[in-house]
Amino acid sequence: MSNSDSEDIQVIDKVLAGDIEAFSVIIDKYRDKTFNYVYSQVKDYDETLDITQEIFIMTMEALASFRRESKFSTWFYSIMVNYCKNYRKKNSRYNVISINSSRGDDEYDLQLPDERENPEEEVIMNESLRIVKEEIGMLPDDYREILLLRDIQGLSYNEIAEILDISLSNVKVRIHRGREFLKNRLTARGLI
Amino acid sequence: MSGDHIPFHKMSDLCDNEIRACEERDSLMEHIQSCPECALEFRRLGKTLDLCRELSCISCPEHDLPARTMRSIRSARKKKLLLKSMPAMAASLLIIAGVSLFNAGIIGVHDRATVADDSSRKSFSDSERVIEIIRDHSAAISQVTDEYVEGTVPLSSFNNLRKHLGSRRVAYLLVEESDPDSGAQWGNAIEEVGLDDGQSAGNREPIPGGHGAAAQYVRFRVFR
Ligand SMILES: [Zn+2]
Numbered sequence: 001m002s003n004s005d006s007e008d009i010q011v012i013d014k015v016l017a018g019d020i021e022a023f024s025v026i027i028d029k030y031r032d033k034t035f036n037y038v039y040s041q042v043k044d045y046d047e048t049l050d051i052t053q054e055i056f057i058m059t060m061e062a063l064a065s066f067r068r069e070s071k072f073s074t075w076f077y078s079i080m081v082n083y084c085k086n087y088r089k090k091n092s093r094y095n096v097i098s099i100n101s102s103r104g105d106d107e108y109d110l111q112l113p114d115e116r117e118n119p120e121e122e123v124i125m126n127e128s129l130r131i132v133k134e135e136i137g138m139l140p141d142d143y144r145e146i147l148l149l150r151d152i153q154g155l156s157y158n159e160i161a162e163i164l165d166i167s168l169s170n171v172k173v174r175i176h177r178g179r180e181f182l183k184n185r186l187t188a189r190g191l192i
Numbered sequence: 193m194s195g196d197h198i199p200f201h202k203m204s205d206l207c208d209n210e211i212r213a214c215e216e217r218d219s220l221m222e223h224i225q226s227c228p229e230c231a232l233e234f235r236r237l238g239k240t241l242d243l244c245r246e247l248s249c250i251s252c253p254e255h256d257l258p259a260r261t262m263r264s265i266r267s268a269r270k271k272k273l274l275l276k277s278m279p280a281m282a283a284s285l286l287i288i289a290g291v292s293l294f295n296a297g298i299i300g301v302h303d304r305a306t307v308a309d310d311s312s313r314k315s316f317s318d319s320e321r322v323i324e325i326i327r328d329h330s331a332a333i334s335q336v337t338d339e340y341v342e343g344t345v346p347l348s349s350f351n352n353l354r355k356h357l358g359s360r361r362v363a364y365l366l367v368e369e370s371d372p373d374s375g376a377q378w379g380n381a382i383e384e385v386g387l388d389d390g391q392s393a394g395n396r397e398p399i400p401g402g403h404g405a406a407a408q409y410v411r412f413r414v415f416r
Contacts, residue, residue, distance in 0.1 A: 018318060023265065027258040035252035049254055053261045060265050124250055132243045151244035172210075176201040183233075183240045192239040 008072035015063060023063075027056050030073075033153055034080055040148055041084060041137050043093070045124075055083050070162055077155070078163045081145055088141075128191055135185040143178030150175050198223055198230050203237055273336045276323050322360065322414050329353040332370060340413040344370045350410040357414055359386035364412035381413075 008029075014022040034055055039048040059079050066075050088094040125133065136144055149160045161171045186192045198220055202211070211217045224230050254260075322341050326333055329352060331345035344367065345353050354362065363381040 020265065020269065021262065024258045024262050027261050031257055032251040035257075036248060036250055039250065040247060049252075049257065052252065052257065053264060056261045057265055057268060061268070124253065125247075128243065129247055129250075132247055136247075147244070151241055152248040154248065172201075172205075175208075176204040179204050179237060179240060180200045182244075183236050186240055186243070187236055191243070192236045 002071075005071045005073065009068070012063060012066065012072060015060070020060075023056075023060055026059070026076075030076060031056075037080055037148055037153060038084060040133055040152060041088070041144060043137070051083065051087060055080050058083060071159075074159055074162050077149070077153075077159075078165075081149070081163060085141060085145070131189055131191055132182075132186065135182060135189065138185075139178060139181060142174055143181055146171065146174040147178035147182060151179070197227065198234075200233070200237075203230075203234050206234075207237060207241060270336065270338070273319055273323060273341075276320065318360075319416060322357070325356045326353065326414070329356065338416070340415045342411070342413045344409050344411050346370075347408055347410055350412070353412075361385045361415040362412055363415070364410050367409050367411045370409050378413075 008026065011022050011025045015026075031052065035048060035052050038051045038055070039045070042048050042051060059076055062079065066072065136147065139147065145164065146160060149155045149163065150157075155163070157168055157171050157175075160175075161168045164171070166174075183192070202220060203224075205211050206217070206220055211220065224234050319336065319341060323333065323336070326341065326343050326345075329345055329349045331343045331349065331353060333341060333343040335342040340363075347366070350364070354364075361383065362385075363378065363383040365377065365381040
């Protein structure tokens, strides 16, 4: 067990023993990663903050069901991933509009969000990153999730397999496809 | 891509250091250096990953997010406690009315309200334990606040309830009706912390002047 993980467990034991305030340590530790994961695929800033907050509330409510068979971070990330997936599913503006993005042999469904107006974005990120975020937001679910976990959150293949509950070989295939997809989109946008 | 070029997944593996065999790695790199087409693809992949890394550096600019989230968690927990206390309120009303339908319907409400976190019940805050104790003693809960849980219990059940509440700080007074809105003078309440072994609150006369046929209930507050 890594240091970081045993620290998490100590905090969780405290919370479950009734010291609810101790949970703020978990929020503090994971808020940037969570914010980043959500913001990379959700349209606006306020929405991102609300979702980030909701993920922590949900985690707190579910804490007693954490079986400790995996690291806390793995368990937490799976809550985060599922929350975002369901959120996008429920919100019609993230619904899939099928267009053909032909790159020779492959065709994909693209997800088209509506036009973007985000004053905060201009403060937080430059034009290139805005395009990257936009293109990631339009990736098909399977590729977007894995790309964010691997190339943005920096998680290992094994952790990702556990979080998404898929095989290691499936993780690799999706990572390759997600990267290829994004690379092609960024090339088409003249960014790389 | 033609069969001679490097397939994308190999480039992706290369970026992740997933190609363990040195010879394979060397021959891939050699090809990339000598083939402009593959070199371009490889460079684009590298840039894509660089941009992702840049995106990963964005942190949450709201510094009060933890505090704000904790406020929401506290208020969500308070609501949950209230929800849990509802069956107790309903149950005691039914008992007072002489109807014993409690098990038929109300228990179901309780089960739904606490579904999926049964195992957490003992470990979370003491308030939930208090509510359970109260519920087990035909008592009605009228209020759950940050400081106390307030309820009303038939005088006959109060001794037993007090025993089960153990060393918790409790304030109580006699009232004539179970209705939580009927005036309870908290200024006159008796407050105590804990009970000695064998001592029972009912052995003492709780409220001076409050006895008589009409005084059937004890209003109490269990403090956190
Ligand atoms: Zn080549």
